[in-house]
Amino acid sequence: xxxxxRQGSRPTLEEVAARAxxxxxxxxxxxxxxxxxxxxxxxxxxxxxxxxGYVPNRAARALAGARTDAVALVIPETEARLFAEPYxxxxxRGVSAELADADKQLLLTLIRSRKERQRFEQYLAAQRVDxxxxxxxxxxDPLPDLVRExxxxxxxxxxxxxxxxxxxxxxxxxxxxRSAVARxxxxxxxxxxxxxxxxxxxxxxxxxxxxxxxxATAGLAADERLVAAADFTEEGGRRAMRELLERCPELDAxxxxxxxxxxxxxxALREAGRRVPDDVALIGVDDSAVAxxxxxxxxxxxxxxxxxxxxxxRVLLQEIxxxxxxxxxxVLPTExxxxxxx
Amino acid sequence: xxxxxRQGSRPTLEEVAARAxxxxxxxxxxxxxxxxxxxxxxxxxxxxxxxxGYVPNRAARALAGARTDAVALVIPETEARLFAEPYxxxxxRGVSAELADADKQLLLTLIRSRKERQRFEQYLAAQRVDxxxxxxxxxxDPLPDLVRExxxxxxxxxxxxxxxxxxxxxxxxxxxxRSAVARxxxxxxxxxxxxxxxxxxxxxxxxxxxxxxxxATAGLAADERLVAAADFTEEGGRRAMRELLERCPELDAxxxxxxxxxxxxxxALREAGRRVPDDVALIGVDDSAVAxxxxxxxxxxxxxxxxxxxxxxRVLLQEIxxxxxxxxxxVLPTExxxxxxx
DNA sequence: CGCTAGCGTGGGAGCGCTCCCACTACCCAG
DNA sequence: CTGGGTAGTGGGAGCGCTCCCACGCTAGCG
Numbered sequence: 160x161x162x163x164x165r166q167g168s169r170p171t172l173e174e175v176a177a178r179a180x181x182x183x184x185x186x187x188x189x190x191x192x193x194x195x196x197x198x199x200x201x202x203x204x205x206x207x208x209x210x211x212g213y214v215p216n217r218a219a220r221a222l223a224g225a226r227t228d229a230v231a232l233v234i235p236e237t238e239a240r241l242f243a244e245p246y247x248x249x250x251x252r253g254v255s256a257e258l259a260d261a262d263k264q265l266l267l268t269l270i271r272s273r274k275e276r277q278r279f280e281q282y283l284a285a286q287r288v289d290x291x292x293x294x295x296x297x298x299x300d301p302l303p304d305l306v307r308e309x310x311x312x313x314x315x316x317x318x319x320x321x322x323x324x325x326x327x328x329x330x331x332x333x334x335x336x337r338s339a340v341a342r343x344x345x346x347x348x349x350x351x352x353x354x355x356x357x358x359x360x361x362x363x364x365x366x367x368x369x370x371x372x373x374x375a376t377a378g379l380a381a382d383e384r385l386v387a388a389a390d391f392t393e394e395g396g397r398r399a400m401r402e403l404l405e406r407c408p409e410l411d412a413x414x415x416x417x418x419x420x421x422x423x424x425x426x427a428l429r430e431a432g433r434r435v436p437d438d439v440a441l442i443g444v445d446d447s448a449v450a451x452x453x454x455x456x457x458x459x460x461x462x463x464x465x466x467x468x469x470x471x472x473r474v475l476l477q478e479i480x481x482x483x484x485x486x487x488x489x490v491l492p493t494e495x496x497x498x499x500x501x
Numbered sequence: 502x503x504x505x506x507r508q509g510s511r512p513t514l515e516e517v518a519a520r521a522x523x524x525x526x527x528x529x530x531x532x533x534x535x536x537x538x539x540x541x542x543x544x545x546x547x548x549x550x551x552x553x554g555y556v557p558n559r560a561a562r563a564l565a566g567a568r569t570d571a572v573a574l575v576i577p578e579t580e581a582r583l584f585a586e587p588y589x590x591x592x593x594r595g596v597s598a599e600l601a602d603a604d605k606q607l608l609l610t611l612i613r614s615r616k617e618r619q620r621f622e623q624y625l626a627a628q629r630v631d632x633x634x635x636x637x638x639x640x641x642d643p644l645p646d647l648v649r650e651x652x653x654x655x656x657x658x659x660x661x662x663x664x665x666x667x668x669x670x671x672x673x674x675x676x677x678x679r680s681a682v683a684r685x686x687x688x689x690x691x692x693x694x695x696x697x698x699x700x701x702x703x704x705x706x707x708x709x710x711x712x713x714x715x716x717a718t719a720g721l722a723a724d725e726r727l728v729a730a731a732d733f734t735e736e737g738g739r740r741a742m743r744e745l746l747e748r749c750p751e752l753d754a755x756x757x758x759x760x761x762x763x764x765x766x767x768x769a770l771r772e773a774g775r776r777v778p779d780d781v782a783l784i785g786v787d788d789s790a791v792a793x794x795x796x797x798x799x800x801x802x803x804x805x806x807x808x809x810x811x812x813x814x815r816v817l818l819q820e821i822x823x824x825x826x827x828x829x830x831x832v833l834p835t836e837x838x839x840x841x842x843x
Numbered sequence: 844c845g846c847t848a849g850c851g852t853g854g855g856a857g858c859g860c861t862c863c864c865a866c867t868a869c870c871c872a873g
Numbered sequence: 874c875t876g877g878g879t880a881g882t883g884g885g886a887g888c889g890c891t892c893c894c895a896c897g898c899t900a901g902c903g
Contacts, residue, residue, distance in 0.1 A: 169627060171859055182883035187861060197881060214627040218569065219859035221560035222888050232609075236594075248590055252578075255611040259620065267574075267609040269597040278601065285511060285556035422794055452764055454796040513889055524853035529891060539851060561889035564858050 170211040179207035190215060229264040230475060231288040233279065233302070235295060236271030245447055246464055250294060250316060253468020261476050263289070276302075283309055290475045292316065298359050312478035314471045317362050318488075326478060326487035328471045330462035332362050335493040336369020337376070339414045339442040339460055342495055344377035348412035348440055352385040354399040354424060356416045363391075366416040366444065385410060389420055396423025404431050411439055412501065418443035418450045418459055421500075425453060440501035444493075455499035462493050512553040521549035532557060571606040572817060573630040575621065575644070577637060578613030587789055588806055592636060592658065595810020603818050605631070618644075625651055632817045634658065640701050654820035656813045659704050660830075668820060668829035670813045672804040674704050677835045678711020679718070681756045681784040681802055684837055686719035690754035690782055694727040696741040696766060698758045705733075708758040708786065715756075727752060731762055738765025746773050753781055754843065760785035760792045760801055763842075767795060782843035786835075797841035804835050 176186045181200050188196050189204040196204075207213070221227045232254055234247055251267070258265050266288060270276050283291065283306065290312040293302060296319055303325045306313040315327040336353075343351050353370045356363030367386070374381050384406045389395030396415055400423065403410060415421035421443030425435065433439045435455060443450055446461035474485055518528045523542055530538045531546040538546075549555070563569045574596055576589055593609070600607050608630060612618050625633070625648065632654040635644060638661055645667045648655040657669040678695075685693050695712045698705030709728070716723050726748045731737030738757055742765065745752060757763035763785030767777060775781045777797060785792055788803035816827055 172861095173859075176883095183860085184862090184883060185881085188882090191861085195881060200881080212626070214623050216564070216627065216859050217629050218560050218563035219888090220861075222558070222564050222890080223859075223861040225861090225888075227560065245587070245590075248587075251609065252611060255609065256613070259611075259617055262620075265609050267593065267597065267607050269594060269601075271598070275601055278604075281556050284554070285558065287559050449790060449794055452791055452794050515889075518853095525890085526853060526892090527851085530852090533891085537851060542851080558889050561858090562891075564860080565889075565891040567858075567891090 169216070170213045172213070172215065175204065175207045175211055175213050178211060179203040225286075227264075227287060227289050228262065229266050229288050230258060230290045230292065230472070230479075231266045231268050231279075231282070232292045233268045233270060233294065235300075236269045246445065247294065249464035250468040250471075253465040253470075254292060254472045255468075256465075257469045257472035257476070261472075263476070280305060283311055286311075290314075290479045292471050292475055295360075298361060312475060314475045314478065316467060316471055317360075320361055323488070326474055328467050328474060328489045328491065329362075330467060330491045331493050332365035333369040333372065335444055335460040335462070336366040336371075336414065336416075337373040338369075338493070338495045339444070340370055340373025340377065342458070342497070343412040343414065343440055343442065343501055344373070344379065346412075346436075346440060346501060349379065350382075350385065350407065350410040351379065351412040351414065352387070352403045352407065352410045354396055354403070354413060354415040354420050355386065355388045356391045356420075358388055363416055370414055382407070389416075389423075391417050391420060393419050393423040393426075396420030397427045398423075400424035400427035401431075404428075404433075413439060413441050415441065415443045418445040418447045418457060421457055421459070422449050422453060425457075436500050442495075442501045446496045450496075450498070453500070458498045458501040459496050460493050461496045463491050467491055511558070512555045514555070514557065517546065517549045517553055517555050520553060521545040567628075568631050569606075569629060570604070571608050571630050572600060572632045572634065572814070572821075573608045573610050573621075573624070574634045575610045575612060575636065577642075578611045588787065589636065591806035592810040592813075595807040595812075596634060596814045597810075599811045599814035599818070603814075605818070622647060625653055628653075632656075632821045634813050634817060637702075637704075640703060654817060656817045656820065658809060658813055659702075662703055665830070668816055670809050670816060670831045670833065671704075672809060672833045673835050674707035675711040675714065677786055677802040677804070678708040678713075678756065678758075679715040680711075680835070680837045681786070682712050682715025682719065684800070684839070685754040685756065685782055685784065685843055686715070686721065688754075688778075688782060688843060691721065692724075692727065692749065692752040693721065693754040693756065694729070694745045694749065694752045696738055696745070696755060696757040696762050697728065697730045698733045698762075700730055705758055712756055724749070731758075731765075733759050733762060735761050735765035735768075738762030739769045740765075742766035742769035743773075746770075746775075755781060755783050757783065757785045760787040760789045760799060763799055763801070764791050764795060767799075778842050784837075784843045788838045792838075792840070795842070800840045800843040801838050802835050803838045805833050809833055 172183055172186050176183045181204060185196060185200050186204050189201050217228060255265050268279055270279055291306055292314055294316045296303060296315055296317060298319045303315060307325060313325055315325055317329050318327045340351055355367045358364055371381055387399035387403050389399040413424055415424050421441055428435055428439055435441050443457050443459040446459040450457035450459040470489060474487060477485055514525055514528050518525045523546060527538060527542050528546050531543050597607050610621055612621055633648055634656055636658040638645060638657055638659060640661045645657060649667060655667055657667055659671050660669045682693055697709045700706055713723055729741035729745050731741040755766055757766050763783055770777055770781055777783050785799050785801040788801040792799035792801040812831055819827055
C-alpha cells in the first residue's frame with residue numbers, strides 16, 4: 160500500500176480521477192463494480208487507487224448513497240445473562256465473519272434498559288443501519304414489528320411463533336428434544352422428566368414439544384408431573400429439579416432445555432443423593448463449556464451456533480440487496496453429543 | 502415522539518430551522534449544546550425537534566464534522582479462543598454500557614486472519630472511527646503503534662510491557678499471583694507450582710512475577726522446576742500439569758494463571774490420582790463459570806472485567822475529546838474468591 | 844457621544860461521495 | 874449514406890450536516 164503524499168489527509172475520489180486521467184463518475188463506477196466501464200479505464204483507475212492508497216470515505220458514501228454499509232446486531236441484555244454466555248460470542252463470531260467478507264460494519268447493540276431500547280428505536284428510525292439482526296426474541300417483543308414497519312431488513316435468531324413473518328434462522332429445537340428423549344429411552348429410562356425454558360419463548364415451547372414427541376415415539380406416556388418450567392438459569396434449573404424430585408421421586412432421567420439449567424439440576428440431584436447417570440440420566444442443550452466441565456461430563460444437544468450467525472448475516476445481506484437466493488426462513492439441524500451423563 | 506408528516510423520509514435540520522423560525526446554524530448549535538444560544542431560540546428549536554421527531558443524520562454529521570461518533574472494539578480472534586470466553590462478553594458489556602451513555606456507536610471487529618487485519622488497518626487509515634479499544638495485545642503486536650502513528654485515540658486492555666506508552670486499563674496481575682500464593686502458603690502448602698500463560702504476553706509474565714513475589718513473602722524458595730509455561734488453553738494446562746508432576750511429584754499446590762488452564766490441570770491431577778485439595782491445592786484466575794462448575798469448585802482470583810470495559814471506554818472518550826481528567830493508565834485491583842479447591 | 848467589544852444569529856461554502864443526465868463515439872440495420 | 878441505437882464517459886447537482894464569516898444589536902468604555 161502506497162503512502163499518500165499530503166500528510167494526514169486521505170486522497171479523495173477526485174484525486175484518483177485526476178491521476179487516472181478520467182472523470183469522477185468513472186472512478187465511482189470502477190469502485191462499485193459497474194459493468195459499464197472499459198477495461199482500459201478500469202486498469203488506469205485501479206492503478207491510481209493502488210498508488211494513492213485510496214480508501215473511499217464511508218460517511219460521504221452513506222450520505223450520497225442513502226445506505227450505511229453497517230448492520231446492527233441487537234442483543235437484549237436481560238437474555239445475555241440467561242443463556243449460556245458463550246452462545247452470544249459464537250453468534251457474534253459467525254456474524255462477524257460473514258459481514259467482514261461483505262465489507263459491512265458490525266454495530267453491536269446491547270439493550271439493557273427501557274431507555275436504551277428507545278435510543279435504539281431512534282437509531283432505526285434515523286436509518287443509521289442497512290439491516291438488523293435480532294437475537295433471542297420473546298413472543299411479545301415489539302422490536303421485530305417495529306423493524307418491519309420501518310421497512311428495515313431484519314433477520315431473527317429464533318422465531319416468536321410458528322407463523323413468524325420476519326426472516327429468521329433457528330435451530331431444530333423440536334428435534335433437539337426428540338433426540339434427547341430418544342437417547343434416554345434407548346438407555347432404558349422410563350420416567351423421563353423435563354426442565355423447560357420460559358414458555359413465553361418459542362424456543363422453549365419447541366424443546367418441550369420435542370420432548371413430548373420423543374416420549375410418544377418411544378411409546379412412553381406423557382405425565383404432566385414430569386414437566387417443570389424454569390427460566391434458563393442455573394438457579395431456576397435447581398429449583399425445578401427439586402420440584403420434580405418431590406412430585407415424582409421415581410424419575411430416572413431428565414432432559415433440561417439448556418446446559419446451564421442442567422448444571423442447576425445436577426446440584427439438586429447431588430443434594431438429593433442421586434447419582435448421575437446411575438440413578439438419573441441427564442441431558443442438556445447447547446453443548447457449552449459448562450457441559451464439558453460437569454461431573455460427570457454432560458451429554459448435550461449441540462446447536463450450530465456460529466453457523467447460525469453466519470447464515471443470519473448471509474440472509475440479511477440478501478434481504479438488503481434484494482437478492483433472494485437463499486430461503487428467508489431456515490431451521491438448522493442439531494446433533495446429540497454423547498458424554499457420560501446419559 | 503411525534504411522527505413526521507411526509508412518510509418515509511426523515512426531517513432535516515433545515516426543516517427544523519424553518520419550523521422554529523431560526524437559521525440552520527442556530528439549530529446546529531442547540532443540538533451540539535453550544536452555549537452561544539439564547540434561551541428563547543433554544544426553546545423554540547427544542548420544541549420543533551420534538552414535534553418533527555427529528556434525529557440528526559449521522560453520515561452527514563460525520564462528513565461535515567470529520568468525526569464519526571463510532572468507536573471500534575478490536576478482538577484478535579486467536580485470543581478469543583484462548584481466554585475464558587466470557588471474558589470478552591464482559592468487556593463488551595462494560596464498553597457498551599459506557600458508550601451508550603455517550604451516544605457513541607460500538608463497532609465490533611474480530612480479527613482472525615492476516616487479511617482481516619489489513620482490512621482493519623485500512624479502516625483506521627480511512628478515519629472511520631474516532632477511537633479504538635484493543636483487547637489482549639501481545640508484546641509484539643504492531644497495532645497499537647500503528648494506531649499511534651495515525652494519531653487515533655486508543656486504549657488497550659492490558660499492556661505490552663511495563664513501559665507501555667499507549668493508554669491502557671489493566672488489572673493487577675502481579676497482585677493476583679501474590680494473593681493466590683499467599684492463600685496457598687497460609688494453607689500450609691510448601692511446594693507451590695505455577696502454570697503460566699504464554700510468556701510473550703505481559704499479563705502472563707506479571708502473574709508469574711506475582712507468584713514469585715508471593716513465594717518470597719511466604720519465605721519459600723523459588724524452584725524453576727515448579728514453573729511450567731502453557732498458553733491459556735485447557736489442553737495446555739493439562740500438559741503443563743503432567744510435566745510438573747513428573748518433574749516434581751512432591752508438589753502440593755498449583756497456581757494456574759487462568760481458570761481454563763486450572764481445569765486442564767484438574768484433569769491431569771485426577772489422572773495421576775491426586776485429590777484436590779487434599780493432595781494438591783489449586784487456584785485459578787478469572788473467576789469464570791468454569792471455576793464455579795469444577796469439582797471441587799475452584800478458588801480463583803477475580804478480575805473486574807466488566808469494570809475494565811467501562812473504564813476503558815471512559816478513558817477513550819476522554820482521549821477523544823481531549824479532556825484528561827482520568828489518568829490514562831490504570832490498574833484495577835483483583836480479589837481472591839475462595840471456594841473448595843484451596 | 845462615538846467607538847469598540849462581544850453576544851446571538853443567518854447563511855454560504857464546503858465535506859466526498861452517488862446519481863443521473865447529457866454527450867461523444869461508434870456500430871449496425873435499413 | 875443516414876438514422877437510431879448503445880457502450881463509455883464527464884461532470885452537475887445534490888445528500889444533510891458543521892464550520893466559520895459577517896452581520897446587527899446591545900452594552901460599556903473613554
